[in-house]
Amino acid sequence: MIRLNNVVASYKTERGVVNAVDGVSLEIPDGCIVGIAGESGCGKSTLMKVIYGDIGFPLALASGSVDYGFSDDSGKPVTSRNIQKEWFKRISYVPQSSMSSLNPVIRIRKQFLDFQDQTGNKAQILEQVKSYVKKLGLPEESIDSYPHQLSGGMRQRIMIAMATFFQPEIILADEPTTALDVVVQKSILLLLMDLQEQMGNTIILVSHDMGVHYQVTDKMLIMYAAKAVEYGDSEEIFQRPLHPYTRLLINSLPTIGDDRAREGIPGRPPSLWNKLQGCRFADRCPLATDRCRNEEPEFVEYRPGHFAACHYADSEANLSEVS
Amino acid sequence: MSIFQYFAKRIGLYLVVLFIGLTITFFLPRLMPTNPIDGYISQIESRAGQSLRPEAIAALRSNLEELYGLKGDIFTQYVNYLNRVILHFDFGPSFTNYPEPVSDMIFRALPWTLGLLLVSTIVSWIIGNLIGLVAGYFHNKRSATVLEVVGILLYPIPYYILALTVILVLAYFLPVFPLSPTFPAEGLTFGNAGTILFNSALPAITLVLAGFGWNILSMKSLAYTTKEEPYVTYARLKGTSNWKRMTRYVFRNAMLPQVTALALSLGTIFNGALLTEMLFSYPGVGLLMRTAASSGDYNLLYGSITMSIIAVATAGLIIDLIYPLFDPRIRNR
Incomplete structure (x- = not known):
C-alpha cells in the first residue's frame, strides 16, 4: 500500500513559493490501477513527481511524506527520500512522448542496458530483453533498431517494456497515450492492463481523458487547484459522484446517441498565487453558499472507501441539482 | 535515400566544387590587364641591352607560352590547363626557383x-x-x-x-x-x-x-x-x-x-x-x-x-x- 501523508509540494520561483500540491492524503492499495484526473495546472504531474521521488530544485517537498509499503535491501522502509535507488527496479515510469524520450543516436538495445548499477552478464540480459519484447508483441529485432526506425506505437511499447522489465511494484504513467492515435491508444492501454493483471503491480495513470479513466482504472483521484477533491472506486465515482466538480466533469463527456451540445464548466480555476479561502471550487460551483466561500471543506470518507472534500457531498441538493 | 545515394551525392558535390574552384583560379588571373610573359620578356630585354634579335624574342615568347600554358585562344588554354592540372598535377616551373617544378x-x-x-x-x-x-x-x-x-x-x-x-x-x-x-x-x-x-x-x-x-x-x-x-x-x-x-x-x-x-x-x-x-x-x-x-x-x-x-x-x-x-x-x- 502506498500512503501519502498530507503531502505539500511547492515550487520556488522568483515571485515566491507556490504550493502545487497542497495537503494531499491518500492510501493506494496494492495491485490496482489508479487514475488521476483534473484540469491542467491542478497538480497532477507534480503529485506524480513527488510519488516518483523526482524532487529537486525548483520543486521541494514542503511537508508530508510518501510511504511505499516496502523496504529496501537493508530493511529500511522506502520513503520519498530513498526511493531514487529503486528507480526502474521497484518503481518505474512511462513518459508521455516516446519519440523524444528515446536517445535518437544509440540503439534501443543499449538503452535497455542503461539502468542503474546494471550487473550481470550483458548477453544474458539482452536475451531476456529480447524474449520479453517479443512477449509484448514486438519483433525481436526491434531492440537492434534506432528509435527513428520504429513507429509511434512500437516506440511506446518499447517504453512500456522498459518500465515493466524488472517487474516493479509501482508504475507511474503520465499521459502514456496522449501522443498516439486512438487505435494505437487502445492497444497500448490494453497492454498495460494485461501486464498489470499478470504482475499485480500498482499503476498510477494521469490522463486528461475521462473515457480512458472509465475503461482502465480501478480507483480515481480527482484533483482541483492543488487539492484532492474526490477519491474512490472508479465505478462509484462515475455512478454516484460526491463532488460537484466531478459531476460536472462527467456530465461534459459525450455519449453515443446524445447529440446535445456539451456544456463545459464556466470559469477558470483560481490562481494559486492568490490567498485562497474556503472551497477552491466555490467560484464555479452552482451549489456554492457563503459557508463554501469562507470555510474550507475537509477531505472526508462519506461512503466506505469514497472520499470527497465538499460541505454538501451527501446532501440531496447536490445529488439532484447538478445533474 | 540509402547510404550509397548519400555517398554518391557527397562525392558528386565534391567533384563539382573542385571543378568550379579550378575554373575560377584559371579565369581570374586572365582577367588581369597584365601579361606575365610581356613582363618577363621586357625584363630579359632590359638585361640584355638591345642585343636580342626579334626572331629570338619571338622564339622565346613561343617557348614561354608553351611552358606556362598560355598558348592558343582562351578555350584551348583552359582545356590544356585542366589536362595538366588534373592528369599530371603540373603547374609548370617556378619563376623564382627556376627550373624547379612548382x-x-x-x-x-x-x-x-x-x-x-x-x-x-x-x-x-x-x-x-x-x-x-x-x-x-x-x-x-x-x-x-x-x-x-x-x-x-x-x-x-x-x-x-x-x-x-x-x-x-x-x-x-x-x-x-x-x-x-x-x-x-x-x-x-x-x-x-x-x-x-x-x-x-x-x-x-x-x-x-x-x-x-x-x-x-x-x-x-x-x-x-x-x-x-x-x-x-x-x-x-x-x-x-x-x-x-x-x-x-x-x-x-x-x-x-x-x-x-x-x-x-x-x-x-x-x-x-x-x-x-x-x-x-x-x-x-x-x-x-x-x-x-x-x-x-x-x-x-x-x-x-x-x-x-x-x-x-x-x-x-x-x-x-x-x-x-x-x-x-x-x-x-
Whole structure:
C-alpha cells in the first residue's frame, strides 16, 4: 500500500513559493490501477513527481511524506527520500512522448542496458530483453533498431517494456497515450492492463481523458487547484459522484446517441498565487453558499472507501441539482 | 535515400566544387590587364641591352607560352590547363626557383602545413568540446562556470595578438620553446620526430588556443540545451549514471552540429596557415604563398591556391563521409 501523508509540494520561483500540491492524503492499495484526473495546472504531474521521488530544485517537498509499503535491501522502509535507488527496479515510469524520450543516436538495445548499477552478464540480459519484447508483441529485432526506425506505437511499447522489465511494484504513467492515435491508444492501454493483471503491480495513470479513466482504472483521484477533491472506486465515482466538480466533469463527456451540445464548466480555476479561502471550487460551483466561500471543506470518507472534500457531498441538493 | 545515394551525392558535390574552384583560379588571373610573359620578356630585354634579335624574342615568347600554358585562344588554354592540372598535377616551373617544378615545392611544404593545422584543429576541437561539455552539463556548479569563462576570455582575442602573447610568454619570459624554430632539412623521419614536435609546439599552442574559445562556448550552449531534452530527463529517471548521461546522451547528440562545424573550420585552415607560418617562419604552404605573392611567382601562387582548394574540399568530403558514423538517422533511413 502506498500512503501519502498530507503531502505539500511547492515550487520556488522568483515571485515566491507556490504550493502545487497542497495537503494531499491518500492510501493506494496494492495491485490496482489508479487514475488521476483534473484540469491542467491542478497538480497532477507534480503529485506524480513527488510519488516518483523526482524532487529537486525548483520543486521541494514542503511537508508530508510518501510511504511505499516496502523496504529496501537493508530493511529500511522506502520513503520519498530513498526511493531514487529503486528507480526502474521497484518503481518505474512511462513518459508521455516516446519519440523524444528515446536517445535518437544509440540503439534501443543499449538503452535497455542503461539502468542503474546494471550487473550481470550483458548477453544474458539482452536475451531476456529480447524474449520479453517479443512477449509484448514486438519483433525481436526491434531492440537492434534506432528509435527513428520504429513507429509511434512500437516506440511506446518499447517504453512500456522498459518500465515493466524488472517487474516493479509501482508504475507511474503520465499521459502514456496522449501522443498516439486512438487505435494505437487502445492497444497500448490494453497492454498495460494485461501486464498489470499478470504482475499485480500498482499503476498510477494521469490522463486528461475521462473515457480512458472509465475503461482502465480501478480507483480515481480527482484533483482541483492543488487539492484532492474526490477519491474512490472508479465505478462509484462515475455512478454516484460526491463532488460537484466531478459531476460536472462527467456530465461534459459525450455519449453515443446524445447529440446535445456539451456544456463545459464556466470559469477558470483560481490562481494559486492568490490567498485562497474556503472551497477552491466555490467560484464555479452552482451549489456554492457563503459557508463554501469562507470555510474550507475537509477531505472526508462519506461512503466506505469514497472520499470527497465538499460541505454538501451527501446532501440531496447536490445529488439532484447538478445533474 | 540509402547510404550509397548519400555517398554518391557527397562525392558528386565534391567533384563539382573542385571543378568550379579550378575554373575560377584559371579565369581570374586572365582577367588581369597584365601579361606575365610581356613582363618577363621586357625584363630579359632590359638585361640584355638591345642585343636580342626579334626572331629570338619571338622564339622565346613561343617557348614561354608553351611552358606556362598560355598558348592558343582562351578555350584551348583552359582545356590544356585542366589536362595538366588534373592528369599530371603540373603547374609548370617556378619563376623564382627556376627550373624547379612548382608541384615539387608544394608537395614539400604541404605535409608541414597539414601536419600542423590538422593536428592543432583537431586537438582544439576535442579539448574545447570536452571543456564545453563539462561546462554545459554542470552549468549550475560554480566550478564549471570557470571553464566557460576560459572560453569567453579566449574567444574575442585576435589571433595575431594571441600568437604574439604566447611567443612572449613561452619563448621570452619563460624560454621553454625556441624563439624561431629550426627544422631539419631532410623532413620528417623517425629520428628527428622529437625535434620537429618540439619546434612545432609553439605555433600549435597558439592555434589550439585560438580555436578553443569558440569550441568551448558553442559546445557549452549545445550541452546545456541537450541536457533539457526529454530523453536525457528520461535517462535520469531511469537511474542512468551521471557519467553515462553526460557522454552517451548529451555528448553523442550535442557533438553532431560540432562535427559539421569542424568541417567548416577545416575550410578556413589555410587562412590560419598564412599568418601562423609567417609569424613562426614555419616552412609550409602559407609561407610559400607569401613568397610567391611578394615575388610575382605566378605559377607557384597558382599551384598553392589550387592545392588549398583541393585540400579544403577533400577535408570537407572526409567529414561528410564519416558523419554517418555518428548519426544513425543518416546511416539507416
